Amino acid sequence: xxxxxLASLWDYLKQExxxxxxxxxxxxxxxxxxxxxxxxxxxxxxxxxxxGVYYTLLISRESASETWEGAWKLLASIGASLVFTLTGNxxxxxxxxxxxxxxxxxxxxxxxxxxxxxxxxxxxxFGFLAISSIPLWDFPTSTDRAxxxxxxxALSVTMGAAVTVVVETVFAALHRTTxxxxxxxxxxxxxxxxxxxxxxxxxxxxxQVLQYSEIGTGxxxxxxxxxxxxxxxxxxxxxxxxxxxxxIDLTAALLIPAExxxxxxxxxEHLRILGDRVxxxxxxxxxxxxxxxxxxxxxxxxPTAATVVxxxxxxxxxxxxxxxxxxxxxxxxxxxxxxxAPVFKRDAFTNPQHLVFALRGGGxxxxxxxxxxxxxxxxxxxxxxxxxxxxxxxxxxxxQKQILRVLGAITGGLVLGxxxxxxxxxxxxxxxxxGAMFTAVTAIAAWIATSSPRIxxxxxxxxxxxYLVHLRVFGPQRMLTPARDNVIGILLxxxxxxxxxxxxxxxxxxxxMRTSFVHAMRQIVTLMRTxxxxxxxxxxxxxxxxxxxxxINATFTQVRTLADSVLLEFSSDRxxxxxxxxxxxxxxxELRAFFLLQVTLSHIRLISPDGRLLRHAEEVxxxxxxxxxxxxxxxxxxSAPPISSSLLRVPADGxxxxxxxxxxxxxxxxxxxxxxxxxxxxxxxxxxxxxERLEGGA
Numbered sequence: 001x002x003x004x005x006l007a008s009l010w011d012y013l014k015q016e017x018x019x020x021x022x023x024x025x026x027x028x029x030x031x032x033x034x035x036x037x038x039x040x041x042x043x044x045x046x047x048x049x050x051x052g053v054y055y056t057l058l059i060s061r062e063s064a065s066e067t068w069e070g071a072w073k074l075l076a077s078i079g080a081s082l083v084f085t086l087t088g089n090x091x092x093x094x095x096x097x098x099x100x101x102x103x104x105x106x107x108x109x110x111x112x113x114x115x116x117x118x119x120x121x122x123x124x125x126f127g128f129l130a131i132s133s134i135p136l137w138d139f140p141t142s143t144d145r146a147x148x149x150x151x152x153x154a155l156s157v158t159m160g161a162a163v164t165v166v167v168e169t170v171f172a173a174l175h176r177t178t179x180x181x182x183x184x185x186x187x188x189x190x191x192x193x194x195x196x197x198x199x200x201x202x203x204x205x206x207x208q209v210l211q212y213s214e215i216g217t218g219x220x221x222x223x224x225x226x227x228x229x230x231x232x233x234x235x236x237x238x239x240x241x242x243x244x245x246x247x248i249d250l251t252a253a254l255l256i257p258a259e260x261x262x263x264x265x266x267x268x269e270h271l272r273i274l275g276d277r278v279x280x281x282x283x284x285x286x287x288x289x290x291x292x293x294x295x296x297x298x299x300x301x302x303p304t305a306a307t308v309v310x311x312x313x314x315x316x317x318x319x320x321x322x323x324x325x326x327x328x329x330x331x332x333x334x335x336x337x338x339x340x341a342p343v344f345k346r347d348a349f350t351n352p353q354h355l356v357f358a359l360r361g362g363g364x365x366x367x368x369x370x371x372x373x374x375x376x377x378x379x380x381x382x383x384x385x386x387x388x389x390x391x392x393x394x395x396x397x398x399x400q401k402q403i404l405r406v407l408g409a410i411t412g413g414l415v416l417g418x419x420x421x422x423x424x425x426x427x428x429x430x431x432x433x434x435g436a437m438f439t440a441v442t443a444i445a446a447w448i449a450t451s452s453p454r455i456x457x458x459x460x461x462x463x464x465x466x467y468l469v470h471l472r473v474f475g476p477q478r479m480l481t482p483a484r485d486n487v488i489g490i491l492l493x494x495x496x497x498x499x500x501x502x503x504x505x506x507x508x509x510x511x512x513m514r515t516s517f518v519h520a521m522r523q524i525v526t527l528m529r530t531x532x533x534x535x536x537x538x539x540x541x542x543x544x545x546x547x548x549x550x551x552i553n554a555t556f557t558q559v560r561t562l563a564d565s566v567l568l569e570f571s572s573d574r575x576x577x578x579x580x581x582x583x584x585x586x587x588x589x590e591l592r593a594f595f596l597l598q599v600t601l602s603h604i605r606l607i608s609p610d611g612r613l614l615r616h617a618e619e620v621x622x623x624x625x626x627x628x629x630x631x632x633x634x635x636x637x638x639s640a641p642p643i644s645s646s647l648l649r650v651p652a653d654g655x656x657x658x659x660x661x662x663x664x665x666x667x668x669x670x671x672x673x674x675x676x677x678x679x680x681x682x683x684x685x686x687x688x689x690x691x692e693r694l695e696g697g698a
Contacts, residue, residue, distance in 0.1 A: 015211045016451045022182050023450055025171075028079025030057055030446040031439060034463070037160050038438050041471055042431055048149045048468040051132060052156025057449060057460050058121065059164045070121070071161040077125035080156045084109070085130050089137045099137070104366055106130055111361030114391055116348035127388045129154060132366075135381040138373070180237075183220045187212050187244045188282040189253050192400060195275030195312070198254055198263070217245035238553060239596045241317045242589040245280070248551045250312050267309050267313075270302055274316045274646075281319055314671065318593045321664060357551060360504045361391040364496040366413070371492065379485025382409075382468075391501060398502060401457055402494050407459020409490045413483040416441055416462070417469035434470075441466050455563060485629040486641040509569055510577035511561035514635065517584050520555040521632040523548060524595050527602065528625040531611060541611065545602045552595060559588060577685050583679055587672060594628075594668045596659050604661075613662070627669050631676050 005315045023162040033056040041049045042290045059070050088106065092098040110127040117123040132153055190209050194201050222240050254271075277299065299320075302313045348354060348515075365387040372380035372461070390401040420437055428434050442463060449459030527548045530541070601621065605611050612618060 007347075013455075016209065016455055017447065018211045019185075020186075020208075020211060022691070023447075026450050027443060027446045029167055029171050029471075030449070031443050032192075033057075033160075033164045034442045034446075035259065035435065035439050036163050036167070038435065038471070040159060040163075041156070041429070042434070045421070046152055046156055048132075048136075048153045048472075049156035050161035050464070050471045051128060051153055052158075053467050053471060054460070054464045054605045055157050055160040056123075056154055056164050057446060057463055059161060067165055071117065071165045073122050073156060074125045074161050077122045078129055078154055081126040081129040082150070084126075085133050085150060089133070089146070089150075090143070093143055102139075103134060103369060104362065105360035106134070107365045107369075110388060111365070111391060112354055112358035114361070114388070115354040115357035116344050117142065118343065118345055121565045122343070124389060127159075128385065129157065131384045131388055134369070134384060135378050138378070138381075180220055180224055183217075184241060184244050185282055187248050188278055191244075191247045192275045192279040192282065194251050194255065195271045195278060198268070198271060199260060201255065206255060209248060209255065212245075212248045212252075217241050220245075238556070239589075239592045240319065242592050243315055246315050246589045247312070247319070247323065251317060254312070263309070267302075270300065270309060271312070274312055277316050277320065281316075316590070318590065318668075321593065346410065357391070358502075360501045362384035363504070364391075364493075364500040367496045367500060368489075368492055372489070377485070380417060380489035380492055382486045382489030383493035383496065383551050386490045387497055387501070390494070390497055398497065399569065400454075402497060404458040405461050406487075406490050406494060408458050409465045409487045411458075412441075412445065412462035412465030413469055413486050417466050417483045418480055420466075420470070421478070421483075499668055508577075509562045509610055510573075513559060513566060513584060516559045516562060516637045518586075518632050520552055520559060520591070520595075521635070523555060524591075524598060525625050525629045525632070527552065527595075528598050528621060528628075530602070531605070541606065545599075545606075549599055556588065556595075558591060559584065579677070583675065587675065590668050590672060594665055597665045597668075601661055614659065617659040617662050620659070620666060624662060624665050624669060627666075627673070631669075631673065634676055636677070 034053055034346070035148070037049075037053045040046065041053065043577050046052075055074065059067060059074065085106075088102045089099075092102040110123075110130055113123040113126055117135075119565065133150045136149050186208075190205055190212065193205050194209060224237055226239060299313065299317055315360035345351075345354075349454075365384050368380070368383035368387060372378065372383065384403075386405055390398050390405055392398045392401065407470050420441075424437055426436070428437075445459045445466070447459065448462065449456050463488060468486055472482060527545065530544060530548065563581050563585055566577050569577060601613065605613060614622060
């Protein structure tokens with residue numbers, strides 16, 4: 001694996017920061033909402049309002065309805081935090097001992113919520129207001145002043161949510177296409193263009209493919225998670241997104257000169273056929289709910305053993321299979337409605353790990369609290385927020401946010417914040433001048449915040465640090481110490497997290513990634529063997545299948561998130577962790593396609609009289625389940641799995657639909673089995689130059 005260099009890092013950043021469909025539109029909305037909030041703050045001289053302006057960049061913008069929902073959830077968390085904060089601080093005012101105990105309890109509650117609440121933004125919305133109010137009530141001050149500033153902070157967040165909702169509602173009326181549709185269809189269009197003539201690709205198309213390969217599909221998955229779709233449609237579109245992302249990575253690998261030189265004329269002709277198939281898939285409306293147009297024409301076999309051509313062939317074939325759903329299951333898919341998820345996770349009050357997480361995070365925050373009181377340095381209170389927003393379940397995930405947090409504070413607070421104080425604000429004499437500077441910085445931060453999840457947090461931290469400097473008091477900020485103290489406080493928070501949070505019962509992201517992937521495999525096996533549920537009625541079986549399907553989708557999402565976090569873990573076994581990561585990233589789209597076929601079989605069982613498949617199909621399906629279970633055992637324990645004879649079966653033209661599906665499932669397992677077996681050997685099947693380039697540039 002190539003080592004990262006300054007040149008590769010620069011190339012990576014250029015790819016991250018290039019425009020993509022919808023990016024200008026999204027940044028414009030973010031900047032407009034933040035600018036409106038800034039004008040409200042400076043016009044009415046609202047104190048302690050930086051948090052409200054900051055939240056205009058954080059509220060979800062996937063759709064107008066999602067923005068409304070996100071705003072209401074934010075307001076609910078802010079309201080609960082305000083009641084919690086005021087009650088505790090007022091009751092403990094005047095008693096240092098009681099106030100100290102109250103601060104410790106507050107930290108435990110905040111970090112417990114981060115671990116136990118389903119939506120991270122709801123938990124951090126509660127925590128931000130509570131933590132930002134702690135310095136107001138700590139040092140000798142009047143209760144009236146502390147109460148006033150706390151209420152103004154809550155009001156500013158409320159106004160930020162309201163402004164964001166209004167801006168998104170207006171812009172939604174002007175822009176009809178969805179970002180999910182733009183993203184997937186744009187990727188397929190570029191792939192088709194390259195496959196039609198890979199040796200003569202337009203420069204813009206080449207750069208777009210490389211950029212799509214770098215940013216991945218994380219943003220599309222977030223769009224899908226927020227979309228108003230049933231669980232079956234969610235599963236189908238998740239497979240399409242995953243396979244479209246893999247097509248982009250393979251196409252980017254195909255564009256490497258060394259790969260192009262190996263292509264024969266037969267390979268080029270086969271790639272043109274694949275390009276026609278991708279274009280046909282793009283044109284039949286694959287993202288429309290209920291789209292089931294089958295592609296009956298079989299693809300010819302790839303002419304050579306070229307690895308990239310074979311992988312492109314298998315991926316395009318899987319993409320076509322993913323569109324083919326049984327028409328008889330439509331009544332079940334149509335009635336599939338997602339219920340509102342509860343606020344807390346299912347094991348919130350039974351799993352001791354949530355309490356351990358609260359103790360780890362609370363210990364780090366309390367150490368910062370004691371230190372800045374020991375030195376009588378209230379400016380270091382930014383360390384408390386640092387502990388809160390960088391506390392994640394694995395070391396790699398936390399480390400990623402910690403690095404981006406301090407880089408954002410240096411860029412937004414020291415470089416842009418103090419730079420503007422020294423060179424720009426002395427010459428400002430109107431709000432318009434300040435507004436122009438504010439808009440420019442917000443645009444830079446918003447552009448970075450709309451990059452891939454790897455660096456997006458850096459953008460919002462630039463904005464937050466800049467707002468803390470220039471929206472802390474009325475008029476121009478003449479003191480340089482706030483920006484300096486903010487950065488030092490963040491460094492203190494990072495030190496506390498490294499010494500306390502990361503060292504106490506911390507889990508490696510690489511271990512969690514592998515465990516989650518194995519868990520997804522076992523969940524699929526359970527789904528395959530589900531025949532009855534509850535009292536044996538079809539309704540109970542349908543509810544059971546839906547619950548399992550939702551859980552498997554969530555596990556796949558967790559695997560991808562953890563795979564990104566592995567890149568920021570630098571333990572002694574890093575090379576092995578990256579090797580496993582490459583394998584899992586390669587296997588996931590195929591396992592997702594296998595999962596979708598099992599959902600299809602579940603719907604066939606629902607409409608059959610006895611709730612079962614045909615006898616010979618059930619035999620192959622049970623063999624597939626046993627093989628997948630053996631593969632899961634191999635990944636978890638290292639025991640070599642037996643290769644089922646079902647993997648060698650090929651459906652005949654006259655076979656039933658369910659037999660064809662179980663045999664197609666067996667083909668996927670046949671392809672995965674040797675790759676799994678090579679995990680502990682010298683071979684590295686599934687590696688491709690695109691993956692090497694991604695990790696080298698990260």
